[in-house]
Amino acid sequence: MATNQQVVLASRPEGALSAENFRLMESELPALEDGQFLIKNLYLSLDAGFRQWMNEGASDNYLSAMPLDAPVQSIVLGRIAESRHPEYPEGALVMGRTAWETWSVADGSDLMTIIDESEGVPLHEYLAALGPAGMTAYFGLLDIGRPRRGDNILVSAAGGGVGAIVGQIAKIKGCRTVGMSSSEEKCAWLRDELNYDAAVNYRAGEDLSSQLEHQFPDGLDIYFDNVGGALLDTAMQHLALGARIVLCGAISQYDTDSHEGIHHMWELITKRARAEGFMFSDYMDRYPEAIAEMSDWIAAGKLSSPVTVADGIGETAQAYSDMLTGKSRGKCLVKLA
Amino acid sequence: MATNQQVVLASRPEGALSAENFRLMESELPALEDGQFLIKNLYLSLDAGFRQWMNEGASDNYLSAMPLDAPVQSIVLGRIAESRHPEYPEGALVMGRTAWETWSVADGSDLMTIIDESEGVPLHEYLAALGPAGMTAYFGLLDIGRPRRGDNILVSAAGGGVGAIVGQIAKIKGCRTVGMSSSEEKCAWLRDELNYDAAVNYRAGEDLSSQLEHQFPDGLDIYFDNVGGALLDTAMQHLALGARIVLCGAISQYDTDSHEGIHHMWELITKRARAEGFMFSDYMDRYPEAIAEMSDWIAAGKLSSPVTVADGIGETAQAYSDMLTGKSRGKCLVKLA
Numbered sequence: 001m002a003t004n005q006q007v008v009l010a011s012r013p014e015g016a017l018s019a020e021n022f023r024l025m026e027s028e029l030p031a032l033e034d035g036q037f038l039i040k041n042l043y044l045s046l047d048a049g050f051r052q053w054m055n056e057g058a059s060d061n062y063l064s065a066m067p068l069d070a071p072v073q074s075i076v077l078g079r080i081a082e083s084r085h086p087e088y089p090e091g092a093l094v095m096g097r098t099a100w101e102t103w104s105v106a107d108g109s110d111l112m113t114i115i116d117e118s119e120g121v122p123l124h125e126y127l128a129a130l131g132p133a134g135m136t137a138y139f140g141l142l143d144i145g146r147p148r149r150g151d152n153i154l155v156s157a158a159g160g161g162v163g164a165i166v167g168q169i170a171k172i173k174g175c176r177t178v179g180m181s182s183s184e185e186k187c188a189w190l191r192d193e194l195n196y197d198a199a200v201n202y203r204a205g206e207d208l209s210s211q212l213e214h215q216f217p218d219g220l221d222i223y224f225d226n227v228g229g230a231l232l233d234t235a236m237q238h239l240a241l242g243a244r245i246v247l248c249g250a251i252s253q254y255d256t257d258s259h260e261g262i263h264h265m266w267e268l269i270t271k272r273a274r275a276e277g278f279m280f281s282d283y284m285d286r287y288p289e290a291i292a293e294m295s296d297w298i299a300a301g302k303l304s305s306p307v308t309v310a311d312g313i314g315e316t317a318q319a320y321s322d323m324l325t326g327k328s329r330g331k332c333l334v335k336l337a
Numbered sequence: 338m339a340t341n342q343q344v345v346l347a348s349r350p351e352g353a354l355s356a357e358n359f360r361l362m363e364s365e366l367p368a369l370e371d372g373q374f375l376i377k378n379l380y381l382s383l384d385a386g387f388r389q390w391m392n393e394g395a396s397d398n399y400l401s402a403m404p405l406d407a408p409v410q411s412i413v414l415g416r417i418a419e420s421r422h423p424e425y426p427e428g429a430l431v432m433g434r435t436a437w438e439t440w441s442v443a444d445g446s447d448l449m450t451i452i453d454e455s456e457g458v459p460l461h462e463y464l465a466a467l468g469p470a471g472m473t474a475y476f477g478l479l480d481i482g483r484p485r486r487g488d489n490i491l492v493s494a495a496g497g498g499v500g501a502i503v504g505q506i507a508k509i510k511g512c513r514t515v516g517m518s519s520s521e522e523k524c525a526w527l528r529d530e531l532n533y534d535a536a537v538n539y540r541a542g543e544d545l546s547s548q549l550e551h552q553f554p555d556g557l558d559i560y561f562d563n564v565g566g567a568l569l570d571t572a573m574q575h576l577a578l579g580a581r582i583v584l585c586g587a588i589s590q591y592d593t594d595s596h597e598g599i600h601h602m603w604e605l606i607t608k609r610a611r612a613e614g615f616m617f618s619d620y621m622d623r624y625p626e627a628i629a630e631m632s633d634w635i636a637a638g639k640l641s642s643p644v645t646v647a648d649g650i651g652e653t654a655q656a657y658s659d660m661l662t663g664k665s666r667g668k669c670l671v672k673l674a
Contacts, residue, residue: 228602232602247605247606248606261597261600262600263597263598265587266565268614269586272614272616274611274614275602276609276612276613277609279607279609
């Protein structure tokens, strides 16, 4: 049998997460039972959303808190190397929720789907535009945000795996897009490479609220929020009538015990505005529709995912920490040998 | 000419509002111009929502900050005593936004509507269930909250002008209703007189969150929020999947410069929940539909408004202050001679 390499949660992050919270472990792969199959993983997806389940007692309706010393749960892309499951044949490309590991044993549960490989779509896009980040961007923007031609849209973590896709879809839908990021260099990249109409550096010397006032003199119609906290509170002070806030993530809040307060909720009343959360996994039935449309956009050159790719499972922990502190760009992946 | 008695804003409330912030003034009524009509006011409506426009610079999309030494803006119910406007005949019963005054000169703008008097409907209901409070309850609950039979609903300021109607409509729609109020005495009244299934005293010794956990073991489907602040933050920790928060008012926040923070916004993500604000005045086109349905409910004995009625314009300021500090019950009105 092959040896499995797995990254386990060695300790719960206190304050900011670091690579030290994880440990690489080797183990023998077990023999397959009936109804199981073995996946040779090709890419691991690094997702900020999983950070919250690394906290003690962080159970919710989606996942339970990850146990210590167990492999860190993750979305992966891989190819079936061996199968004792009739619906998952050897050779099939699959995506599902297993763990940070080189091999996964699966049984078809945990969001496991067989990927219909399209010609000319790079493999990494199945974890990016056509994967969880892309599904999050697609359904969050279109179903929750409901963009109309001419709408003014603000995206936080605008160069992240989700944000970069949101910005591009919003342009396709005829909106004016403003990306928010943490440095001048990233802002230039948002404008030049990711096609945002404008970019705002929330760590600039200039007050963020003044920058938003300048960018949205008539208010913003949609705020696609990946960050939560103070950025959300500031954006709430610049809503247009009937604005929609797509609550997608709260990166800024995962590391802190005492969450930053939102002090401008009542702006939602005077602006007749809506803030709504969602999870991409609720839309599984509609993935085919989204994947078909997004594949067309990729083929037409209207959509592509910026990626940061770490090389080898040994780099996983550091890459995840870098992503959470904003050092990476686009969708973050680990490419396995 | 008759003498007009008006309550003016004498000073801007600092901290809690008191009757001292207002002053009674007398003036001669001006002669009517073409296109104007004179209303003899029968009832003044006391609405918490108007409190915010008493602050300096409190302009928003709805109203501007009220000027000092001018009559306090208010919804009123009155009968036309004299008219030089072809569409507003003498004798008609009208409701509109004028001011705390015994007589109003109007021109048909400012939400002024002629009331189609129904047999057996007490006059005060036109300012209660069939007025702004009722329209707020009706459209907020049905359009924003979208109740389904069997839903579990929490209402804050549950015995207030809006809350009392929300609770009754929710029962008509087959929901389980829990009212939140500030004393054991009021809670008993919510259960015994207003037909709530249960009541929660947020000032009780027992922690509010534990009380909500007890009342909503499976989470709450709708929170109809008239209060904002800490109560909203606590309710956010008890949402069911797909919950709707109807953001109707933020009484708790009107008096304070530094708004209490909401620390659990991200619960909206994991619960796929929605928080949405609205203003009753956006639904003017649909008032007839609401008034027809609510009148039927009143006629059938399924709906009635609890009221606190102050007697005479001299009592207006004290009655308004009492309402904001929770001393009154139901819809607060001033009956004029």
